Amino acid sequence: MSTATERNRNWAIWALLGPGLVFIAGLLLVPIIDMTVISFRGESFGQILPGFTLANYASLVRDSTYAQIFLQTFAAAALVTVLCILLGFPVASLIADAPARWRGLLYFLVAAPLLVNTVVRTYGWLLILGRKGVINETLTWAGAIDQPLALSGNYIGLIIGGTQVFLPFMILSIATSLIAIDRCLIESSTILGAGPVRTFLEVTLPLAMPGVIAGSVLVFSLMLGAFVTPLILGGTAVKYVSVAVFTDALVLFNLPRATALAMVLLLAVLLLYALQKRALRRFEYYA
């Protein structure tokens, strides 16, 4: 039996949740359902045909360029993820070891690049990596190279740009895990005779794994869906799923195939999150 105050509170909760739920249902659920439906429709000269067909998915499988696009996309996402782990771990350690009153500032410094629009940031990279960019000009001036290095408009540019864009997510995720490690665990290991390398491998790293996994899934899925970075820094040399979706949808006006591509990407990400949940369960030491 619920009292009057409880009923009032329930009403209040639904009233507060309502706008948000409508927003999510309207702007997320409906488009996804719409997308799913369209991906099973036929297409002719930019027109979506009625009826059900698997042709869009079939063409993805049949046409080997799509396999290549997916392979390049996943490889780039994997490489960026690994680079983010390698570059992010030391920074995360620095944040975790810093006195608590400095952490706020360090967090801000890490997250500050996120305040700049991705397009602006990516063009910034062009100024650095381009044929007439800072790096090439400096190296030429120093006499280290005759020809400018190809640092953008290719895979290298994509990886550098992607790593920089998504590094903050990895750092913040790992730092959260590292801060949760009680200092006395590290001190126990040291007193028991373990050196810094051993302590890192046997104590710090296993306990930081939840952060590494969460950060990896985040960076990997964000990089899978990245659009601006592959478009601007990858250029035409790099085949990327998001760019292919864009081309299909807005250049070729083949919306059904574009949505089929997007669906495959979406399913890949969902699968990834499911795998992450399973992987994280292995590291739930405190449950």
Next chain:
Amino acid sequence: MDRIKVSARNIVKRFGTTLAADDVSLDIRDGEFLTLLGESGCGKTTLMRIIAGLETVDSGSIHIDGQDVTALSPRERNLGMVFQQYSLFPHMSVAENIGYGLRVKRKGEQEIRATIDEMLELVRLPDLRERRPAQLSGGQQQRIALARALATRPSLLMLDEPLGALDLKLRRQLQAELKRIHRQSGTTFLFVTHDQDEALFLSDRVAVMRAGRIEQLDDPTRIYCNPVNQFVADFVGSVTLLECEYDAARGGIALEGGGFVPMPLEHAPRRITLVVRPENVQLTPAGGGDGLACKVEDIAYQAGTTLYTVRLASGAALISRDLGAPSPAFALGGDARAKLSNCTVAFPHQGMN
């Protein structure tokens, strides 16, 4: 003469403007149970961490087994440590935790297994080998932490308020366990606590610390009965300090505001301080008896004993402890007589501050 296991000489350590160790020297004897006792911030944990090598010193030196280890890292000092927080590695089983130090020191598989068994036996938890720390109670975790610290046969085992996170009943149980494990292992124990009961119960010697200095280093009975100054007297147990005159001719102590306690002393200065503990005060009904006249201010019953707070004519308050329930002979606000017996004296009076 006992062999010295650990010797800290003239340790100075500053954190910003606070002096955590103010020229402290301390010798820990081989095999003893020594406790650093003091309030939080008195420097007891810092001194322990300096001995462990977890903190550096500004000046001074640490010797372990005669060897100067001041410049050595913690991993080279062959020590054991149990922290207040649960410090077992959460991703390892109990057996892996206990074996960690041995694996690091590259002991053989057989020896490691044998030592794990022996240590589990020592802390009386032989059935928990494969458990994870999260599956253990707080008390069990601390006992496994003890087993892990002792497994490497350290020169010195340090315990930083290891029972601080446990409830009172479990604390009492583990104190007894700790005492037995100390005896059985023969290891030198350095214990840090702010709990004076715990310190007196466990220790062979207690160092009472304040503001980065050791105020008194003595065995528990002397700490309790013969505090060197007011701070130690106040810190350890419930006490009333009565400043009074020693009357050498009558062989006793004349109290302020009248009253005389027969108590022959040798070499006593004229002004002395009497250390009066609740067990030194016997209350008798007003009228008869030869005690000091007083008024009953409070009567408190505490599981098995009754504490009477009485006020003397001089204004000093005394506490008397009696076995059993409150006696009908005493009423709040009523008169009574307090007889002092077996009191001890703090020397020297001048040194009291």
